[in-house]
Amino acid sequence: MRANRIAGLASAIAEIRPLSEPADTLLHRYFRKHPALGQQDRAFIADGVFAFLRRRRSLETLAQTSNPRQLALAVAVRELGLGVRELESVLSSADAEWLRAFKARLSTPLAPAIAADLPDWLWERLGRAFGDAGRESLARAFLAAAPLDLRVNPLKTTREDARRALEASGIAASPTPYSPLGLRVRGRPALATHALFTSGAIEVQDEGSQLVGYLVAPKRSEMVVDFCAGAGGKTLLLGALMRSQGRLYAFDTQERRLAKLKPRLARSGLSNVHPQVIARERDARVRRLAGKIDRVLVDAPCTGFGTLRRNPDLKWRQGESSVSELARKQAAILDAAATLVKPAGRLVYATCSVLPDENEDVVDAFLAAHPGFARGNAAAELARAGIALDTGPALKLLPHVHGCDGFHATVLERIG
Numbered sequence: 001m002r003a004n005r006i007a008g009l010a011s012a013i014a015e016i017r018p019l020s021e022p023a024d025t026l027l028h029r030y031f032r033k034h035p036a037l038g039q040q041d042r043a044f045i046a047d048g049v050f051a052f053l054r055r056r057r058s059l060e061t062l063a064q065t066s067n068p069r070q071l072a073l074a075v076a077v078r079e080l081g082l083g084v085r086e087l088e089s090v091l092s093s094a095d096a097e098w099l100r101a102f103k104a105r106l107s108t109p110l111a112p113a114i115a116a117d118l119p120d121w122l123w124e125r126l127g128r129a130f131g132d133a134g135r136e137s138l139a140r141a142f143l144a145a146a147p148l149d150l151r152v153n154p155l156k157t158t159r160e161d162a163r164r165a166l167e168a169s170g171i172a173a174s175p176t177p178y179s180p181l182g183l184r185v186r187g188r189p190a191l192a193t194h195a196l197f198t199s200g201a202i203e204v205q206d207e208g209s210q211l212v213g214y215l216v217a218p219k220r221s222e223m224v225v226d227f228c229a230g231a232g233g234k235t236l237l238l239g240a241l242m243r244s245q246g247r248l249y250a251f252d253t254q255e256r257r258l259a260k261l262k263p264r265l266a267r268s269g270l271s272n273v274h275p276q277v278i279a280r281e282r283d284a285r286v287r288r289l290a291g292k293i294d295r296v297l298v299d300a301p302c303t304g305f306g307t308l309r310r311n312p313d314l315k316w317r318q319g320e321s322s323v324s325e326l327a328r329k330q331a332a333i334l335d336a337a338a339t340l341v342k343p344a345g346r347l348v349y350a351t352c353s354v355l356p357d358e359n360e361d362v363v364d365a366f367l368a369a370h371p372g373f374a375r376g377n378a379a380a381e382l383a384r385a386g387i388a389l390d391t392g393p394a395l396k397l398l399p400h401v402h403g404c405d406g407f408h409a410t411v412l413e414r415i416g
Contacts, residue, residue, distance in 0.1 A: 003090040005041055006072050008034070009048040013075075014068035016049055023053055023313035044080075048072065051079035053312040054143050057117045062105050073099055078106065117143060121320040122305070129356055138354065141400035146309035148185040149176060149207045149404070151233075154240050155269050156201040159183060165196055177403065178382075178389050179210040181237075184403075200267030205233045208306070208397045208404035212299065212350045213237035214385045215378055215395060215409050220245040222294035227251050227337045229275065232261030234299055239270040250275040251286070281336035293340040295348075300330040302351035302358050306406020309399060323357050330362045338370060344416030347373065350409035354398065359408035363394075366412070376411030 016026045027049055031042055052059060052075045060066065063074045073095060076082045084091075084099055091099070113123035116139035126135040150173065152159045159175060163183055166173045171189045176182030184207070185191075196202045213234050218224045220243050226235045229250035239248050248270075252258045255277045265273055278285050303326060304314045334349055341347050349366070351358050367373060379390040391397070395409040 002041070004037075005044045006069070006076065006087070006090050008037060008041060008045045009075065010069040010072035012045050012049050013052055013071050016053075017066075017068070017071075019313055019317050022317075023049065023311070048075045048080060050145070050312060051075050053316070054145075054308075055079055055117050056312075056316060057114050057119075058110055061110060061114050062108060063102055064105075069095070070098055070102075074102055077103065116140075118315060119319075122315060125320075125323075125355060125357075129354070137400045138398060138406075141398070142308040142312075144309055144399075146206070146307070146399075146405065147403070148188055149205060149210075150183040150185060150191075150202045151179070151205040151210050151237060152181045152183065153201050153203065153236075153268055154181060155244060156199060157196070162196055162202055166194075169194065176207040176210075178387055179207045179214070180386060181240075182207045182210055198267065200264075200269055203233065203236060203264065203268075205237070206307075206310075206405045208352070208402070208407040209233055210237060211382070211387070211389070211395060211397070211404075212297070212348065212407060212409045213241060214387060215348050215350075215381050215411055216241075216295050216297050216346065217381060217385065218242045218246065218248070218295045222246045223249075223289075223292060224295045225249045225251060225289070225293050225297070225337070225340055227281075227296055227298045227340075228300060228333065229261065230254075230257045230299070232258070232264055232273075232275075234297060235261065235273060236264060236268050236270065238297065239268065239273050242272060244270045244272050246272055248273045249289070251278050253278055253280065281333050286336060286340065290339045291342050293342060293345060295346045296337050296340050298334055298337045298347065298349045300333055300349065300351050300358075300362075302326055302330065302353040303355065304352050306352040306354045306397070306399075306408075309405070323355060327357050327362055330358060331365060334362065334366050335369075338366070338373065338412075338414075341373075341414045343414055345414045346376070347412040347414065348409055349412060350395075350407060352405055352407050354406040354408070359410075360394070363410045363412070372415050373412045374415055376413045378409060378411055381411055 012030050015030050016023055059074050113120045152162045163173050172186040173183040176184050191197045218238050218241055229235045229252045235250045258275045261275055276285055303318055338347055377393050378395040382389050397404055397407040
């Protein structure tokens with residue numbers, strides 16, 4: 001073990017632990033500040049930081065310290081599987097003594113929420129939503145790293161051709177179980193310079209996110225709005241399902257988020273996507289399209305708790321009050337987006353949260369206030385796309401059941 005890896009992990013934990021910003025932002029900044037780090041050193045530090053964030057509560061409880069070096073050693077031993085002998089060359093006598101004491105504490109019984117590495121409030125809410133057994137399974141799934149999923153661009157290639165091209169370059173990938181365009185990659189290979197990626201033939205997108213696009217089910221000649229487009233992962237899928245025909249608006253209130261869509265859009269070959277920054281959900285651009293849109297997707301801002309495998313910092317950066325604040329925001333966005341839908345049109349409400357407060361509760365309140373909309377059937381819509389997945393009238397995806405991120409999506413049809 002090289003000494004600079006443990007030292008690097010310790011300094012990265014020290015910088016990231018306060019979580020003043022999203023962890024991936026802080027980690028990228030850390031690497032920019034340390035350009036001399038090699039590729040393997042960066043991989044070790046990144047793996048260690050995200051392992052720390054996934055297991056932070058139990059690690060800090062057992063480590064009985066907030067010292068970054070000792071936390072780095074705890075991560076290396078408990079999470080990365082390194083033995084004390086492998087670390088001997090980088091350990092001081094004080095380090096070695098501390099590690100022996102830490103290892104002796106590893107069998108200490110922990111309170112359930114601490115063992116699950118969740119805040120108490122989130123542990124309790126998951127219990128109310130899923131019951132004890134469901135909560136245990138979900139919490140355990142959140143502690144694993146997420147797989148790397150890709151979406152094939154059908155305007156550029158087929159899934160099988162993309163799989164073979166990846167295989168030819170030493171990257172093993174297999175079809176995802178549900179999405180017809182998905183590939184699940186083994187390991188975490190570098191793809192940014194791969195010809196399939198630079199040509200727009202593949203995009204990184206979780207399978208759950210792909211399935212949400214199939215609920216929108218846009219047709220070639222339609223007018224469609226992605227109301228909270230962000231960096232445009234679902235926008236690009238919708239555009240591809242429309243075969244680059246019709247008109248697809250990508251709305252977002254943040255120009256910096258839409259800016260990330262531009263290079264992806266250029267690679268994709270799509271010509272039917274129109275990104276537009278809106279000031280608020282009741283922007284004049286929204287009002288001009290009232291009652292004219294065939295399909296609207298609301299991928300609402302949410303806690304993101306369905307993505308804790310890949311974004312473990314979210315459980316530490318958000319408090320219980322954020323759930324009710326977001327639910328109010330989600331209701332306002334859904335209400336505004338509904339004004340766009342033409343008679344007999346479709347509105348899909350989706351989040352990457354697993355909490356009913358952000359999903360069923362928001363939809364139930366919307367339907368109570370909007371008798372002109374009716375709940376559709378997600379399973380039937382997926383079946384029409386040849387996807388054999390039935391989670392009931394709403395799409396409910398869970399990592400321990402379906403292998404993808406946690407998602408919830410409801411189809412809402414405007415009565416014509």
